[in-house]
Amino acid sequence: MQRMRINGTTFLVAALVATVGAIAFPVWSYADRSGTGQANVAAGTVNTQWGPLTAADRDLIVRVRLAGLWELPAGQQALERAPSQAIKEAGDHLIVGHTDLDKRVRIVAAQLGVALPNQPNEQQQGWLQEMSAASGAEYEYKFVNLLRAAHGKIFPVIGTVRNTTRNTLVRQLASDTNQTVLDHITILEKTGKVDFDAIANDAVSGTTASPTGPAAPVPGQIAPSAPAAEPSANLPTTSSVSPGAPGTVNTGRPDPVDTAGVLG
Numbered sequence: 001m002q003r004m005r006i007n008g009t010t011f012l013v014a015a016l017v018a019t020v021g022a023i024a025f026p027v028w029s030y031a032d033r034s035g036t037g038q039a040n041v042a043a044g045t046v047n048t049q050w051g052p053l054t055a056a057d058r059d060l061i062v063r064v065r066l067a068g069l070w071e072l073p074a075g076q077q078a079l080e081r082a083p084s085q086a087i088k089e090a091g092d093h094l095i096v097g098h099t100d101l102d103k104r105v106r107i108v109a110a111q112l113g114v115a116l117p118n119q120p121n122e123q124q125q126g127w128l129q130e131m132s133a134a135s136g137a138e139y140e141y142k143f144v145n146l147l148r149a150a151h152g153k154i155f156p157v158i159g160t161v162r163n164t165t166r167n168t169l170v171r172q173l174a175s176d177t178n179q180t181v182l183d184h185i186t187i188l189e190k191t192g193k194v195d196f197d198a199i200a201n202d203a204v205s206g207t208t209a210s211p212t213g214p215a216a217p218v219p220g221q222i223a224p225s226a227p228a229a230e231p232s233a234n235l236p237t238t239s240s241v242s243p244g245a246p247g248t249v250n251t252g253r254p255d256p257v258d259t260a261g262v263l264g
């Protein structure tokens with residue numbers, strides 16, 4: 001009987017060890033496996049005094065620089081050609097926003113040791129040529145929609161880097177860029193010439209997934225009113241909902257600080 005109890009206990013312990021081992025093995029082996037998302041991030045990451053700098057961080061820095069390199073000539077052309085007050089105003093915002101962002105990205109790139117391009121990429125040069133070759137209504141359409149599409153593509157990239165970066169300089173640059181990109185999207189839409197159907201179609205081209213979300217509204221049927229989502233107590237708050245009027249983006253941030261004299 002004594003012998004059997006020992007054997008039973010031994011069996012139980014062995015079974016427990018085997019179970020824990022079976023659970024732990026995949027975790028242990030996965031942590032050490034190259035080719036995972038974490039391993040890929042780690043492989044392209046360098047340490048800086050402002051936190052780790054990933055390949056995605058460096059990519060955003062380069063893309064902010066590239067945006068200025070093609071949007072500044074595009075904005076200048078819009079101001080010079082000025083087919084309408086709305087296009088002129090959009091060109092003005094492109095120049096002001098990217099002159100400011102370019103200062104910021106040059107300072108950040110110098111601090112982090114990231115090499116910057118000095119020419120727009122091939123695609124951006126193509127867009128500039130398309131605009132230069134167009135005239136009249138075609139020019140206005142191309143100016144607004146080439147720029148609006150480019151801003152729409154970078155918008156989620158900024159959000160991802162803003163969310164994931166561990167580098168304080170990149171985090172601030174992402175915040176500043178987000179503000180400027182939203183301002184440019186807003187001012188381009190204010191021209192009334194954005195082709196929203198083209199943007200929506202472009203976003204889903206190549207995908208076959210069924211749309212998800214709540215059911216489509218039934219014509220003539222009134223949806224039930226939703227109760228307010230609010231705190232259960234009347235708490236004293238001090239912040240404002242928005243720093244600017246609806247349809248505007250507050251771009252009144254202070255000038256960048258250039259302690260290392262990067263801007264010359």
Ligand SMILES: [Fe+2]
Nearest residue numbers: 067071181184
């Ligand atoms: Fe822009």
